[in-house]
Amino acid sequence: MPKQPVVTPRAQDFPRWYQDVIAKAELADNGPVRGTMVIRPYGWAIWERMQAAMDARIKAAGAENCYLPLFIPESYLSREAEHVEGFSPELAVVTHAGGKDLEEPVVVRPTSETVFGEFMAKWVTSHRDLPLLLNQWANVVRWEMRPRVFLRTSEFLWQEGHTAHATEADASAYARRILHEVYADFMRTELAMPVLAGRKTKRERFAGATNTMTLEAMMGDGKALQMGTSHELGQNFARAFDIGFTDVDQQRQLAWTTSWGTSTRMVGGLIMCHGDDAGLRIPPRLAATQALVTIVKSAPEVDSTAAQLVSELAAAGVRVRLDDRVDTPYGRRAVDAELKGIPVRVEVGPRDLADGQVTLVRRVPGSKEPVRVGEVAQQVVSALAADHQALYDEALQRRDAATVDAGSVDEAVDAAQTGWARLPWKLLGDEGEARIAGQGITVRCLVVPDADVEGGYRVPDTDDVAVEPELTAIVARAY
């Protein structure tokens, strides 16, 4: 009888594989209200560590955290015309509160953009107040017709940064700093995910922005996922909310603003980028539990060795946990650890121990080898470093192998069935983009070949082929 797979194989049904992993690794459940999610402790631990690592980078970039209210007067949203158009169909509205109908209904924030606009206008008066660099961690609501846990939920958690600057150049530089030094660095260094930085086309731009930059990652099925965006808003929001300042010459000026965000969607991206047919694979730097010391079968020496290894690993800076649930069959515990993607297991059993050994099981290479008890800490530390790199390399190779240089729109559309295509933007343009959108294929971003940049492409400052003849569209299906 063939062994029953623990989760649906990816090749058979990728969306079902995704749902299976989320359920069986105990990451999340669907919430009682359609489109909402319950993030379970194991899933939350992933988000919590993402938050901490991202927050440290945001602070290092000089931004300060604050918190704006959940409820927004409807009138705020309509001040920036494109902004309200972008969000109208997704809004949730409170019409009844405190036991009676509200005179003016309030909107549950789809983003705090407009409230930041309003308050930045209050807080900024002089050029001395600039740049004003703010960030918020919060929940936001955008009613979803086709929800999918972590990827598209009616409520999601995110950080949204909002900054005001005295000059366009300063705003522009800061939006790029967030894109590269904060977001891309976090994704590569902590999530072990290769991300491509590019510029959104007009069609895909954030409502109200003059420029949206994005980081795109390839998932296990060849589709793209937008992992984060950084927007230049020009003076649009500053004008709508009157964010002004007196410059050094005592002249009144409008500020230049930016906004940027990443969300719990990254958890979905992590799953779909690194997961395999045995379940999750958590990048070692992100894992709440990096090493699980497993008592295969209890015995006095087994128990004491396991305890000793736990303290040695903790002393070596490894986040370690003991699995002594010997009343649960060993096989089930092993499957559970695989499902949850714990990077390393140290299995301690009587037979190995008689030879002075334990077994080191590594999730990423899928290896299983004996290690002398005295060498465990050192071996685990080097395995964690190697496996972070291995995950990154594997994802990068998959992306490169599934990316095609297309010479025509048809070729690009073909390639987008299984991966990404690079297509000269001049062969596509706004019209071509609208046409392929009908087939569910979008321009993920525009890039420009540049041998001096790591990865070989840079983020263009324009979408005009007259200025940048080598503008290249990354074309794909996307989540």
Next chain:
Amino acid sequence: MPKQPVVTPRAQDFPRWYQDVIAKAELADNGPVRGTMVIRPYGWAIWERMQAAMDARIKAAGAENCYLPLFIPESYLSREAEHVEGFSPELAVVTHAGGKDLEEPVVVRPTSETVFGEFMAKWVTSHRDLPLLLNQWANVVRWEMRPRVFLRTSEFLWQEGHTAHATEADASAYARRILHEVYADFMRTELAMPVLAGRKTKRERFAGATNTMTLEAMMGDGKALQMGTSHELGQNFARAFDIGFTDVDQQRQLAWTTSWGTSTRMVGGLIMCHGDDAGLRIPPRLAATQALVTIVKSAPEVDSTAAQLVSELAAAGVRVRLDDRVDTPYGRRAVDAELKGIPVRVEVGPRDLADGQVTLVRRVPGSKEPVRVGEVAQQVVSALAADHQALYDEALQRRDAATVDAGSVDEAVDAAQTGWARLPWKLLGDEGEARIAGQGITVRCLVVPDADVEGGYRVPDTDDVAVEPELTAIVARAY
């Protein structure tokens, strides 16, 4: 001409003093929707550090974080009869979303109690799944008719713990562990606030609880503030949501649950406990900036000494920041630092420096003394430790001085005009409690004298004077 006070003096108008401090120390603003607040970066930094210190203790008590949805079906709330009665008048209801009217309106969570109930029922099947110890950091909404920033806002931030246990004894012990080891320890150790632990009367108990325990602190005006609560819910919620398990004998049993919470209200408590007529006083362990190295007047040696002191202080583990805004008058910067309650300032100016000295300004004692440059780090470290203790001692002395042992209800009512009263519970009882409530005076908690307990009082296990004849009511006005 008398010096104009920076904030309204407390003795003149305490509520206005509170508002002035919040505005001038840039802690928060009123949000655009009535009853909501905008927490500014300086206020947020306080909450963020509170969260981190509390979260570490919650994790040490074995609870895991998770996240439940903002939106709750209305039907959930009505499952526990007392619970829905408790919240009905405060609910905010979304009736319109995604461009149309909802078939079933959804409630914005006033607490996630009921959703925890629903999902714990799914997650618990066997005694092996118990205890289940969960916590969530989230925003909740309770529509406020008389809002006051941080103390009573329509939206506030909090943590809510929810646990399920196999036995009443285990649930009871855990609710007490949270009260003492997590909450009281956090408030004393991090916030430098003396808190009195006690039991709520039936009247003041959380809707649906069998026992509510509380931590009460005295504010600068003698009123009480409830800083946190821990509830035993008996089997009420387990019955309503069917949280059951099979015990070791394969018998189906109902679980025993607890819940416990603390919120952004603690920020208000911190302000009103430690603040003085010059503004905030932040307890040193909580302060995001513990020491501010201030360049009084720029000069090459001043600037280099200041930079050197910043690195020495950082190396000594002090959270230090440089104030080199020499284009802002020194006096204004000093007033701002006082307002914000930064524990220690190290003022570096040319005159002192000529003698090899700088000036150490301590916010808590209000002292100002010369210190030799080489001794700054050591002096600051010991000042921070001493000033934490001084804040705690001052608050405790104020509370003790303003607490009266009352021999009658009239005496207690009198005492509650300016502070707290201790009154034998048998002299008051349910009826007496209802009567004084008409005068705005409440029983904050019941305690029992016990010389073996630090502080001299323990938390009673009952509100029955027949069982505990020495039951003592703490009677006060409260926020």
